[in-house]
Amino acid sequence: MTDDEITVFWHDRMLDHEPPAGTYKYPASPIVAGEERHPDRRERVENIKAMLDHAFTEATGYESPERATREELERVHDPEYLDWLEAFCADGGGRIEDTTTGANEATFDAARVAAGAAMAAARAALDDGDSVPYALCRPSGHHAQPDRADGFCFLNNVAIAAEEALSRGADSVAIVDWDVHHGNGTQEAFYGREDVLFVSAHADHGSWHPEYHPQEGSLGEVGNGAGEGYTVNVPLPPGTGDRGYDALFERVVNPVVREYDPDLVLVSAGQDAGAADPNARNLATRDGFLRLGEHVRRLADGTADGRLALVQEGGYQQSHLSFATLGVFEGLLDRRVELEQFGTDDPFAWLDEPTELVDAWLDEAVDHHRTYWNLE
Template sequence: MLDHEPPTGAYKFPSSPIVAEDEPHPDRRERVENIRAMLEYCFPDENRYVEPPEADHTEIERVHDPEYVGWLETFCADGGGRIEDTATGCNGATADAARYAAGAAIAAAEAALDGSKTVPYALCRPSGHHAQPSCADGFCFYNNAAIAAEAAVAEGVDRTAIIDWDVHHGNGTQAAFYDRDDVLFVSAHNDHGSWHDEYHPQEGSLDEAGRDEGEGYNVNVPLPPGTGDRGYDRLFERIVDPIVSAYDPDLILVSSGQDAGPADPNARNLVTRDGFRNLGARLRTLAEKTADGQFALIQEGGYQTSHLSFATLGVFEGVLDRRIDLDHYGYDDPFGRFDEPTALVDEWLEEAVEYHGQYWDWDSVT
């Protein structure tokens, strides 16, 4: 997964004559290398690595069109490159990396279901939640969380909940399960809308709530820029906890993108290490309440490579009920320096509560 390398340019975009030196694409291998270093330093006794198998075509094609899978493999075999006018690109190693990333997500879901009470974590690269059934999108090629959920369904799991706290809308996961009720999808994200008419038509709006049997089971929660620790706690209190509790899943998968942090160049939110610690703790409690403790974390975004380590440490501190006293930093976040505008967050969350109330009885689930 480290060998996947998108093309350089002006940040995530093609080169520009006003930028003298190209820079690495934000989906850099250092992202996951830093997370691994954090895990080895902070949790040396608890930490165990398992090499995942590659996902095979049967597993991938439960989500993705065979024609698209064939196109991606050919495109990468020819050396890859930038996909038309998008910010997504790849090299010759990307198709293999994406198969291993999907395989890691499947293995994490299987580990969650095996009764061992571990905390399965798929350190995936490339990420997956933007990848749609028929196209790559948003640095993603195969939808790791969706493929893992389909693998669970194939093993007889009746209800799976996917919670996506990546700061960007999980449009590919939405597309995969939009007309189904056996997979609940809850996505909290900045209100960025569609960023490409062809490759990213979904907007992540409240009214993209599913269709047919899936109506009401696609729960989008747009968040205003500047949402921080308090806002995400309120998000769980008002929406995530009640809806997931009412759904009562057998398995919870988390699209765990830590790009809602205050230093991320690809986002505008203010969640600190402490806020991610709270998300991890809330996830653990919710899984114990609803899914017999069965949950798995699947890595998505996070593009400030140093803060990604602090934020992901927070998630693991929460799910493991541990606090790590770091030299020079203690329990703090060196990037957490802005106050959160709370009134707008409350206003938007209550709008989401009102909208989704047509599908969920808040009186019975709060």
């Protein structure tokens, strides 16, 4: 491990994944003269990398991950699904039936690299508390279920990382997912288990496909059997912004994770709750994401001896994704970065956040999860 403050696990192979073009994330429409590229485009992660190289030049180091092996993937995914995905991509890929998820010939290999990056970040967190391990993954993973692709995701990077940590001696892992979409695949992977706590805060979008995405992300989805109570879903109303996310952590995420007391904290870091994201309706800004970075850093320091790793998920307004992710690392490293022309501002922060609705929804979440956790 390096002496850098941020260790980015990255490989250019992840840029080769390319979903089919169409009308935004959907198939082409006759009322749209020119098809547009899918929102999961390579510029998303290229912009994050540019931000890190500019804002944290001396603090950032890169490591090239190994591809996840078949054995490592099968800790989470069914062999039959992996066979299908590999063959589907080898045949050129395409759109998966009537979903918004699509692949090309490079997707399976790129996804194996992304899964390997997440595993490497988890190992680094267990081995070295001096650097923040960050898996800059593409494609994302948290919607991928054990037996299917879903929501632009093919292999569940954070779930594979959690399994890697458990295989290396961790007794328990907490996954905090602040992506604006429910991490249904991660939930599915650990729904009956108590060795992985899954806390997801997300828009109240419900199920978006009866076959590929049946989970709703509702308060009532709490796990089953030995895992009952270890899935903690917190739906948030449209317009939730910086204050709402801060209250979410203070009232639910922080007390639950502290009570669970994991050996490792993993973050599904999707910055699509940002104020300009076209795939969401929330209002978090650079400052709000800074607070999220502060929260998870303190959680890891207070529960897991500083063992923390971030795994990149969504974020689809490619310019704002850089500002939002900058905020995350400003919070993690406890520093502000002055940008030419922008200073410490967020150029996309222009709407006021509704407050009473957020408070009411958080009251409901606290009341519901109090069955399992000491919440006030």
